[in-house]
Amino acid sequence: MIWGHVAVSAASGLDATWQALLAAAAGDAARAARFGLALDAETGWQWRDATSGDAAGAALSALYLPFIQPLHPASAFRVFGHLGQSLDGCVATDSGDACFVTGEANIVHLHRMRALADAVIVGAGTVANDDPLLTTRLVPGPNAVRVVIDPNARLPGRHRLFQDGACPTLHCCRAACTNGPPLPGVGRLDLPDHDPDSGALGLDLHALCMRLSERGLRRLFVEGGGVTVSRFLRVGLLERLQVAVAPVLIGHGRPGVSLPGVDRLSEALRPASRVFRMGSDILYELDLTEAPSPAETRDQTLARVR
Ligand SMILES: NC(=O)c1ccc[n+]([C@@H]2O[C@H](COP(=O)([O-])OP(=O)(O)OC[C@H]3O[C@@H](n4cnc5c(N)ncnc54)[C@H](OP(=O)(O)O)[C@@H]3O)[C@@H](O)[C@H]2O)c1
Structure with missing residues (x-):
């Protein structure tokens, strides 16, 4: 499955998604929330409205959210x-x-x-x-x-x-x-x-x-x-x-x-x-x-x- 086409230039939907991701990465929950990204104690950063935004913004979000999610306490x-x-x-x-x-x-x-x-x-x-x-x-x-x-x-x-x-x-x-x-x-x-x-x-x-x-x-x-x-x-x-x-x-x-090689593809x-x-x-x-x-x-x- 291809998750999306990650565009080069910033259209307006992309801009908002990117600003939300930047705010979340900086730990600025208030600013992230203004762009629709909220911090949930259980599940981490989540979009308040999963259906809003364009396809390019959704691809951007899918690609970068895993990197900025809160670390596991351990x-x-x-x-x-x-x-x-x-x-x-x-x-x-x-x-x-x-x-x-x-x-x-x-x-x-x-x-x-x-x-x-x-x-x-x-x-x-x-x-x-x-x-x-x-x-x-x-x-x-x-x-x-x-x-x-x-x-x-x-x-x-x-x-x-x-x-x-x-x-x-x-x-x-x-x-x-x-x-x-x-x-x-x-x-x-x-x-x-x-x-x-x-x-x-x-x-x-x-x-x-x-x-x-x-x-x-x-x-x-x-x-x-x-x-x-x-x-x-x-x-x-x-x-x-x-x-x-x-x-x-x-x-x-x-x-x-x-990496060191393997003999069998099942070991790859x-x-x-x-x-x-x-x-x-x-x-x-x-x-x-x-x-x-x-x-x-x-x-x-x-x-x-x-
Ligand atoms: N296409 C890409 O994604 C991409 C990205 C970056 C770079 N490049 C290109 O890749 C080439 C450089 O890559 P490379 O693989 O030859 O070298 P590199 O990974 O940039 O550097 C390797 C060197 O870093 C040091 N090093 C890294 N990890 C170490 C560790 N755990 N312990 C000790 N030393 C460690 C060692 O230095 P010493 O040699 O001093 O021991 C090692 O030889 C360049 O031509 C660059 O243009 C391409």
Whole structure:
């Protein structure tokens, strides 16, 4: 089922829906209520009149409400990830060119996710290649805190997000890293590595999320690249993964999701999903919190379909 076409530009119905979502994300219940979005103690943010609004506003609401719903009391944070990839699974060319794999509607979607997030997280590879700003300049809404995972402090500090002062920026490095002094005007988070027995690689991402949560940054958006999103996925921190697929074939390039392989397709991750159209791209949103339905055995599947 395609949930709707998420439009690029803001028509009036979209404007009101977006303002309601922004208010709810900021915890401003009075303002959200003026746009028809009310906070219910049991069910979270709900539209007072489910039948009002246009189709574009409904698609916007369906896509973004799960990100801004109140956290479960036992949860310290919520993490959504996103990748924009080619039909053949690349997020960039081998040389690192990713401008742009997906189209304008998906880029606007990224800005919307940033506006609703408390923090937007990227890996050092993305900053080195793209020199991104990670601001919300294409949509109304606040900038999120920018978080760069750079374990060995290899980024020189000349990148725009370390320089522009547009919003707070955190540089996350390995606690033992002595490479270079802290960057002026940029916060530094020193992090431990994952326990080597856990099988996970690199910096302890749960510790990162907890440190961000302690600073009041609980709605976290991992925007790339493939290595960073895959590491969050592998350690089970992603609540949802959005993969926007563009009708382009790169041939060979930097991979999107990369996980240890499985021998049988019955062992593959096959989470519940939703689908949204974004211009000529298709966004798949995978819900990684739902228990997968019991997989058929291979023999059962073959008996059913052959
Ligand atoms: N299409 C898209 O959606 C999209 C989005 C973003 C970026 N991109 C493109 O993707 C490319 C970059 O992606 P990428 O996958 O190569 O790199 P990346 O994910 O941006 O960065 C990977 C690097 O970040 C650091 N890192 C991330 N998580 C870590 C952890 N848990 N522990 C320790 N270090 C961690 C490591 O730095 P070290 O290497 O220093 O160890 C790692 O090699 C660029 O070409 C960019 O243009 C595409």
